Amino acid sequence: MTATARAPVLIVGAGPTGLAAALFLAHRGVAVRIIDTQREPSTTSKALMVNPRTLEILHDSGVAARIMTEGMRVAGIRMHRGDRLVATIDALELLPGQPLIALSQARTEALLTEALQQRGVMVERETSLQALQQDTDRVVMTLHHADGREETATAALVLGADGARSTVRQQLGLAFEGTTLPENWQLWDVALRTALDPHCAHMVLLARGFIFMLALESGVWRVVSNADDPLAQLPGGGEVGRVAWQSTFRIGHRLASRACVGRVALGGDAAHIHSPLGARGMNLGIEDAWVFAQCAADALDGSLQRMREYALLREPVHHQVVKKIAAITRLFRGQPAALASIRNIVAPQLVQLPAVQRLMATTISGMDHPLRVHP
Numbered sequence: 001m002t003a004t005a006r007a008p009v010l011i012v013g014a015g016p017t018g019l020a021a022a023l024f025l026a027h028r029g030v031a032v033r034i035i036d037t038q039r040e041p042s043t044t045s046k047a048l049m050v051n052p053r054t055l056e057i058l059h060d061s062g063v064a065a066r067i068m069t070e071g072m073r074v075a076g077i078r079m080h081r082g083d084r085l086v087a088t089i090d091a092l093e094l095l096p097g098q099p100l101i102a103l104s105q106a107r108t109e110a111l112l113t114e115a116l117q118q119r120g121v122m123v124e125r126e127t128s129l130q131a132l133q134q135d136t137d138r139v140v141m142t143l144h145h146a147d148g149r150e151e152t153a154t155a156a157l158v159l160g161a162d163g164a165r166s167t168v169r170q171q172l173g174l175a176f177e178g179t180t181l182p183e184n185w186q187l188w189d190v191a192l193r194t195a196l197d198p199h200c201a202h203m204v205l206l207a208r209g210f211i212f213m214l215a216l217e218s219g220v221w222r223v224v225s226n227a228d229d230p231l232a233q234l235p236g237g238g239e240v241g242r243v244a245w246q247s248t249f250r251i252g253h254r255l256a257s258r259a260c261v262g263r264v265a266l267g268g269d270a271a272h273i274h275s276p277l278g279a280r281g282m283n284l285g286i287e288d289a290w291v292f293a294q295c296a297a298d299a300l301d302g303s304l305q306r307m308r309e310y311a312l313l314r315e316p317v318h319h320q321v322v323k324k325i326a327a328i329t330r331l332f333r334g335q336p337a338a339l340a341s342i343r344n345i346v347a348p349q350l351v352q353l354p355a356v357q358r359l360m361a362t363t364i365s366g367m368d369h370p371l372r373v374h375p
Contacts, residue, residue, distance in 0.1 A: 017268030053366030178254030191241030
């Protein structure tokens with residue numbers, strides 16, 4: 001085992017949450033280490049939507065400008081019942097000056113990584129957390145490297161941003177409470193020839209289940225569904241081509257029992273997971289990162305109470321967002337079939353109501369709660 005290494009903050013996980021936290025800390029002049037178990041950065045699209053709240057907090061880093069340059073602005077949402085357009089939501093009207101940008105998560109992570117490297121911080125890859133202990137003064141961790149070497153690392157503070165199966169959360173002994181939907185969901189990034197507006201997201205209500213569609217780039221669409229054979233039920237009978245990526249997954253709505261224990265905090269999927277409806281997962285994690293960086297910088301200056309305040313600030317937000325997204329998912333998932341028939345009548349009428357449209361706009365934009373760094 002190698003000699004002990006020390007940095008004020010160690011971040012476990014180099015997804016969007018971990019990368020953003022490291023970037024925000026480095027921007028404030030805080031020395032930081034960031035480790036990740038994977039050999040290479042992610043190459044799959046995963047989360048697609050960057051919301052106005054995320055663009056706001058990434059503004060000073062320069063990353064927001066690059067996201068807006070590379071990504072595609074989403075103009076609205078179109079709801080279909082079969083081949084019939086039954087409702088529309090105009091995002092440009094509801095969110096003036098607050099763009100919704102579609103961009104592959106892989107590119108968002110790459111842009112965060114580049115900005116972090118420009119500040120002299122490199123992701124330490126093929127490095128995994130094996131054990132974690134803390135006392136009143138420090139956090140001591142055992143790290144395992146790809147060459148078999150074990151390292152004892154210490155840090156004043158730690159952020160667990162290591163995903164839904166978080167080792168950090170497990171080491172803290174925290175529960176990950178909630179439920180998982182019973183059906184399988186499928187995802188494709190697929191070449192598609194279609195007459196659908198590529199500048200809008202599309203929701204398709206089926207007799208059992210639903211389909212979500214969003215253009216990734218010219219001619220390539222993200223399709224997510226919990227229905228049987230959804231690619232055969234696309235509006236307008238679009239011509240399906242090469243599949244770039246396909247995945248099957250289950251949707252859970254879960255919360256860590258605590259967002260911070262002593263000197264160790266959780267953010268992103270390590271703290272909360274929910275369905276992709278509402279496009280909040282990655283965005284909420286980046287927001288966690290921003291609040292954590294503020295609290296951690298203050299804690300390093302001698303105010304450890306700020307770590308407890310991180311939990312006070314984030315736990316209500318996590319609960320609110322997960323509860324809301326779970327309710328939206330129950331409404332739109334269209335299962336069992338008896339509920340789908342009711343939903344197919346009621347949902348198009350609901351989303352045309354001004355109050356519901358405002359609620360959807362604040363939810364999708366991430367502006368449904370104030371961004372606070374003090375309780």
